[in-house]
Amino acid sequence: MADINSALTAKKIPHSMTHHGHQRIDNYYWMRDDQRKNDEILNHLHVENEHVAAALAPHKSLQTSLFEEMKARIVKDDSSVPVKDGTYWYVSDVSGDNEYACHYRAKDEHLNEKTLLLDVNELAREHEYYDVGDLAVSPNDQLLAYSEDLDGRRIYTFRFKDIASGEYLHDVLANTEGELVWGNDNKTVFYVRKDEQTLLGTQVYRHILGTPQSDDVLVYEEHDHQFYMGLGKSRDESQIYIYLSATETSDLLVLDATRPEGKFERLIPRTMGHEYGLDKLGDTYYILSNNNAINFRLLTASQQNIAQVQQWQEVVAHRADVLLEGLELFDSHFVVTEREMGQIRFVVHDYQGGSYQLTFNDACYYAGVGQNPEPGATTVRIYYSSLTTPSSVYDCDLVSGNKVLRKQQEVLGEFNSDDYGCERVFVTSRDGVNIPVSLVYKKASFKKDGTNPLLQYGYGAYGITIDPTFSSTTLSLLNRGFVYAIAHIRGSEMLGRTWYENGKKAFKENSFNDFVDVTRSLTQQGYGDSNKVFASGGSAGGLLMGAVANQAPELYLGIGCHVPFLDVLTTMLDETIPLTTNEYDEWGNPNNAPDYHSILAYSPYDNIEAKDYPNILVTTGLHDSQVQYWEPMKWVAKLREYKTDNNLLLFKTDMDAGHGGASGRFKSLHEKALEMAFFISLLD
Template identity: 45%
Template structure:
C-alpha cells in the first residue's frame, strides 16, 4: 500500500521507475532512490570525429515522450523527497523573502502624450497591472496580467506598446515560457481585444504613425530564430501580414522598435561582432527601409534620432565605443559620421540617451557604471553624477521625451534599494522620485566593499562584497559567490532583497566580475570568450581562492551559483576545482557545449558561433571539448549540486542539464546530494509569477543552509 501511495504522489508508473533504474521499495523501508537514467547507444557525428552520447535519448523536441517525462518526474520526486526534511526551513525562508516585497506597489509614472503611464501590483497578486492616468486624474487599467493568467500555468506579457494616437495597445503574450509570442491588440476606448492575432513571434513591436500598421518579427518554428519582419494592418487576417524584410544570415539576431522621437521604425540586426540598422520613416509605412550603415565584420553600432540627425554609438576604430553623429540625408555612408564623444582606453560606453540640449552617457570605468552628461558639441564641459558608495550601479530609467532637461535614472547598490532620480541636466540638481520600499529591511545594518583578486596570469579581478556590520574577517564565514561571465554581460552590484536571508545568517555575498563580461571594458569581454573562454572559469576559481586566503570565508563553507551561461561556469568549475566548493547551484545551465553548437537546428546555436566558436572547425572543437561540462565529467568527488531547468526553455534546452545530471550520477564518487528539478510549466526564466519566483529562491537557500547544518 505504501508503494502505491508513493507512486501516485510522484505521478509515475512501476514501468517508468524500472525504465530509469529506480529501486521501487516501500517508503517505510527505504527513501526514494536517486534515478539512474537508462543508457542507450547514440553517436554524435561531426567533421572532427564522433562521440558517444548514451543519454542523447533524453532530448525530445515535442516534450511528450513518456520515457523522458518519466525520468524528469522521477528526478522531481527524488528532489521533493530529499527536501522534505527541511521543509520548515524552506517555508521560513519563503515567508522572509516575500516579506521584503511591498505587495501593493507601483512604478514612477512617466508622461507620454496626454497620459501618465505606470505599472502597479496589488497585494496577493502575482502579476503586474498596466495603467494610465489622464490630465483629470482618472486612472484606466490598460492590461491586468492577473486576468490573463487565470487558468494558465504560465503567463508573461513581455512587451507592450501604445499607438501614437494612444487609443490602441499592442502586447505580446507567452503562456508556455518558450518565448514564442502571440500579438494581441486592445482597443483602449472599449477595453476589447481585436479578434485577429498573430503567433510565433518575437516580443518586438514598432508602430507606424497611421495608428493601424504594426511591424513585428516572425520566428523560425524550428530554430526559433527571428528571421522575418512582417507588416501587419489591424483587423486584417493573420495571413495578410506582409513580409518586408527577411534575414538569410542565421548568425544574426533581429528586433524592431521605434526611435525615441517616434519618427522612425528601426530593424536591428545584431551579431556578436557585427551590426546593421535599417530605418523607415514612420509616416510612410509602405516605403522602403534604408540602411544606416552596411554590415561589416568587427563593426558594431546602435542609433537614435533627434532633430534630423542620427546619434550613433559605435566601435568604429574604438574598441570601447565612441559617440558619433550623421545627418539623415547622409545615412548609408559611415565615412560621413562625425565624432561627438571620443573613445577612451579606460572607459567603456554602455548606452546613451538623447535630449534637445544634452547627451547622457551611461559608461563603465573601474568596473562601475556611472552617468556622464554632455552638452551638445562640448565634451570638455561634461559632468558626472556622483556616488559616495564603493560599489554601485546607475542606469537610465524610462526617458521618452527629448524636449526636456530632466534625465530620469536609477541608482542601486548592494545595500541601497533601486532609487529613481530626476536629474536636472542644466542645474545639476536632482530629486528622488521613488525608492523601492523594502519591508523588514534596514540598510544601516549592512556594509559593502570591493576587493581585487589576482588571476594566474596577473590580471586583477574586481569583486563586490556584501556582509552584515560586525562581520569578522577571520575565515569562519560561509560564502555565496555569484558570477556570469559571458556575452559581455556585466554582473553589476544591484540591490537584491532576497540575498539578505543568507547575509542575515552570516554569509558573505560576493559578485565576481570575471572576464567574459564587460565590467572592465571591451577587452575584458574579448579575453573571456572563444579561445580565451577558460579565463572565465579560472577567474572564478581564483576569486574563491582569494576570498578564502583573505579570510572572508571558511574553505569548507563556499557556495557558488550561476545560471544559463553562468550555469556553464558552474559545470566547468565543478569539473576543474570540485574540492573548493561545499555546494553549487546551476540554474538552466548550458553544459553540453559541443553537441549543442554542432546542431544548427537548436535555437541560438548559429547566433553564437562568435561567442563560443564553431566546433565544425578543429581548433574550436578541441578547445570547447576541453571545458564542456558534460564531456569533462569524470570519476571524482563533486560538491553538492542543485540543478534547475524549465521543460519549455528556449534558450538552454532542458535536455542539457538532464543529460549532465544523468552522467554525474554514474561518475561522482562522493555521497554529496545531486538534485535536479524541472519546472514542467516554465521556460528559461523560471516561474512567471512574482511570488512563485520567490519560492524557487527560498528552495535554493534552504538547500544551502541545510548543507551547512549537516556538515
C-alpha cells in the same frame, strides 16, 4: 535508498558522433525530445522531482520559513513612478497577493481618473505560466497592443484592444518575438515572426489592422542566422528601425514611419566587426561605434552622409580605460553612460560642448538610464541600486545635475541599510590579471577571520555585466552570516570591451579560471570559511558552474546550477537547436576544427570524470527556449554514473516554465527558497 538510486539511474543507449576525426559516445542522447511528450522522459523528470522533495523534506520547514520571510519583505501594494509619454502618464500597480501588475494611464501626474489598460492578473488567471512581453500604444493613443507567452518558450501572441471601450479587435498575431512597432498611420504594425523549431526571428512582417495574419506582408528576411533581430523607432519617432545584431557585428534598416507601406533600406553598409548603436533626433544621427575604437566612441552624421562612415564627426573620443555603454538624447542635452574600472557614471552634454558628470558614492553599485520617453523633458530619469541601497529612482535636472529621489524600494521588516557593509576588492588571477569582486555582508556577523559561509555568484558571457544591485531576498543569507560575492570574471564588460574579448571563444577558460581564483583568494583573505563555500550561476553562468565543478570540485561545499548550458559541443554542432547559429561568435563554430577542440576542452558534459563532486542542485524548465531541458538532464545522468562521492545531486524541473523560471512576483521566491534551504542545510 537502493530503490531510489535504481529509479534515478538512467538507461544508456550509445550514440556515436564523429567530427574532425574525433569520436564521442553520448549514452544519454536519447533524452532529447523536441515535442516534450515522451512518457519515459517525462516520468524520469517526475522521479527526479520526487527525489528532490524527499531529500529536502527534513528541511521543508526551513524552506517555508525562507519563502515567508522573503515574501514578508515585499510591499504588497506598490506602484511605479509615473512616466509621461505624449499626452498621458503611465503607471503600473501591484496589490495584495496578486502575482502580476495592472497597467494604467492618466492625463496628469497625480493620476486622477486613471484608465485601466491591462489587468495581467485577470489574463493569467487560467494559466500556470503567463508573461506579458510588450505593451505598445498607437501614436494616436487609441489602441493598445500587447504580447503574451503562455509556457515560457518566449513565443508570443499579440492582441489588440480599443482603450476607450475595452473591446478587443479581431486581430491576433501568433508566433512572434513579442515586440511590435506602430506605423504613424495608427493602423499598420510591424513584428518579427519566430521560427517554431529554431526559435530564431529572421522575418519582419507588416500587418494592417482589420486583415487576417495570413495576408501579412514579408518586408524583410535575414538569411545570415548569426544575427538577432529587433524593432524600434527613432527618438523623434520619424523612422522605424530593424535592428540586426550578431555578437561582433551590427546592422540597421530604416523606414519612414509616415509611409509604412514603403520599403526598408539599409542605413549603413554592413561591415563584419563593426558594432554600433544609433539614434536620431531632428536632422542628426548619433552613433556609438567601435570603428577604430574597441571601447566605442560617439559620432554624429547628417541624413546625407550617414552611409559614409569616414565622414562622421567625432563628439566623444575613444579612451582605452573607459567603455561607452549607452546614449539618451534630449532636445537640450544628451546623456552618455560610461564605465571606468567597473563603475558607471553619466556624462551630461549640452549641444554647445559643455558637460558634467553625474556620479554616486557607494563602493560598488549599479546605475542606469530609466524610462525617458519625452525628448523635451528637462530631467533625465536614473535608476540606482547598490548592494546595500534598495532600488531607487531619481529625476536629475539636465542643467544643474540636481537629483530628486522619486522613489526608493521599501523593504518591510527590520531592515536598516547601515547594518550591512559592501566592498569592492581586486583578486589577482593565475595569469596576473586583476579581477574585480563585489562583496556584501551583515556587519554584526562578519569577521574577516575565515569563519563565515560564503556564496559566490558569477556569469561571465556575452559581454553582460552583472552589476552589484540590492536584493531583498539575499538578506535571508546575509542575516544568517553569509558573505555574498559577485565575481566579475572575464566574459563580461566590467573592465571594458577587452575584458569581454578575453573571456569568449578560444579564451573562454579564462572565465572559469577567474572564478576559481576568486574563490581561493577570498578564503585566503578570510572573507569565507574554505569548508563553507557555495557557488551559484544560471544559463551561461550554469556553464560556469559545470566547468568549475570539473576543475575544482574540492573548493565548494555546494553548487546551485540553474537552467545551465552544459552540453556545449553537441548543441553548437546542431543548427536545429534554438539560438545555436547566433552563438558562433561567442563560443566558436565547432564545424571548424580549432573551435571544436577549444570547446571540447571545457564543455562540462564532455569533461565529467570519475571523482568526487560537490553537493549540487540543478534546476531547469521543461519549456526552456534558450537552454533545452535535456542538457541538465543528460549532465545529471552522466554525473550519477561517474561521481565517486555520496554527496547530494538534486535535479528539479519546473514542468510549466521556461528559461526565466516561474512567472509572478511571489512564485519565483519558491525557487530562491529552495536553493537557500539547500545551501543552509549543508552547514548542519
